[in-house]
């Protein structure tokens with residue numbers, strides 16, 4: 095999807111009466127009756143304004159004892175209000191919560207979560223037409239803001255999202271178009287009410303079908319950042335989750351560093367990497383305040399080595415990225431944030447920062463609703479096997495440890511063995527980080543993390559960690575003096591400081607392994623069924639999947655930033671809940687992308 099700078103909305107425009115009032119939208123959608131006792135109800139509105147329709151739906155949901163378990167309100171807004179204008183939306187409690195969660199105005203799908211995840215708002219900022227073909231959801235009720243602009247093609251994108259019997263509320267008349275698109279019409283005042291009842295319903299692409307829509311239990315294999323986030327997201331969807339790990343506790347392997355960085359990125363072409371990084375960074379930033387984390391640092395600097403400040407500002411203007419996502423700072427301003435001496439400009443990410451990865455992993459589990467996540471520590475899984483309708487986890491002696499209809503593989507480096515048969519281009523990369531006590535001679539302790547070539551970050555004790563090395567296919571677990579020397583040399587350049595360490599071999603540090611996919615995006619999605627004979631394999635979405643089997647791995651050096659969004663994507667793929675990323679990003683992180691690429695190559 096081509097992204098462009100967003101134009102923020104104005105109050106005048108947001109306050110124009112929506113073509114259909116919040117009450118009409120609810121009544122026209124048959125609510126609250128239609129959501130009674132359902133697992134999930136999904137609405138999609140093509141305008142948001144100040145959120146009157148969403149707030150009314152949320153209020154009605156709260157007031158209804160027969161309400162559905164989960165309400166998902168999706169809205170596309172071309173001219174979103176900025177946060178300060180949203181603040182004027184009035185003070186009732188729900189509007190206040192909406193304002194507090196309001197995201198930066200970036201061209202993204204923003205997932206706002208309320209009522210312990212039972213009410214979700216998916217805000218798509220940008221134009222309606224491109225977003226309609228990028229949303230992945232099964233919608234029960236459409237509320238269209240305008241009668242004009244709807245042609246055959248746009249309605250087709252809309253009906254691709256429609257659940258059987260979906261309703262539609264629309265101002266004015268568009269009878270012939272709607273009838274052709276498969277809607278049956280009714281009229282109410284000036285509104286068109288319609289129900290989607292086509293004679294023929296086109297099958298959704300194979301990869302857009304939920305892999306375990308009826309599962310109530312799941313096992314997540316691997317309790318690092320990826321697994322703990324997956325468990326949290328599945329628990330939010332109502333599943334009971336067992337979290338298996340060979341370690342004695344959570345997050346002892348790749349996710350075991352004392353401290354790590356998180357942040358978004360930016361790139362002139364705003365391609366898949368930049369967009370996924372931004373979506374993930376924004377998801378993490380939204381959920382962090384609600385997670386039980388003992389400690390974190392807010393704000394992060396990335397030094398810039400090729401552009402000057404003017405060029406950086408030009409790039410920001412071109413991309414339309416707002417200051418609450420990223421700012422361009424000169425060396426002096428950067429130093430005011432970090433306390434270090436900077437030689438050049440830097441990008442400042444106010445929503446980035448640092449935290450302890452094991453604390454984040456634990457916080458995901460603690461934040462899961464109703465104690466729905468149970469840890470099963472000290473369980474080494476050697477093999478997986480399909481048995482009837484379930485997946486079996488086999489232990490070291492071949493014994494069955496558990497069987498389950500829905501399994502998520504998030505075993506970090508251990509995933510490579512379990513997924514070997516897939517033949518995906520994954521590699522292990524050794525990394526060593528170095529600990530420097532705050533009192534080290536010449537060391538400047540950064541107030542916020544600073545990254546560039548290498549990084550420096552302060553931990554909760556006030557000491558500094560710097561790193562990191564990157565050695566492919568290197569399985570040596572011992573701390574190396576040469577690697578400490580490399581990390582300290584990088585830190586000296588980054589912080590313009592002369593650091594004196596008498597004995598490198600006396601330093602503490604940690605060695606870990608990153609799992610990296612060839613294209614440096616994570617693997618998040620359902621496993622392809624390699625034996626299936628589908629008509630098309632050239633796009634990941636057409637590739638048939640194995641039932642009840644998902645993977646979240648290849649978190650590379652961004653597990654902190656990527657884990658939460660990856661978990662939410664997995665939960666939507668498992669249950670059929672609306673997907674929190676757009677179709678092009680979903681395809682970009684789909685593990686079947688490698689199989690699709692191979693199919694394209696073979697087809698010439």
Ligand SMILES: Cc1cc2nc3c(=O)[nH]c(=O)nc-3n(C[C@H](O)[C@H](O)[C@H](O)COP(=O)(O)OP(=O)(O)OC[C@H]3O[C@@H](n4cnc5c(N)ncnc54)[C@H](O)[C@@H]3O)c2cc1C
Nearest residue numbers: 316318319320340348349354355475506508525652653654
């Ligand atoms: C030196 C270094 C510095 C880094 N710095 C950062 C940073 O600043 N910011 C950042 O975002 N990321 C950073 N990373 C990357 C980050 O650590 C990873 O992306 C992340 O930890 C991966 O999480 P994971 O859950 O996929 O894997 P892991 O944390 O490794 O979790 C996998 C789990 O699966 C378990 N397991 C494996 N096999 C089996 C089996 N067969 N049976 C049962 N259990 C099994 C393991 O015990 C483990 O607990 C760094 C990595 C390194 C090496």
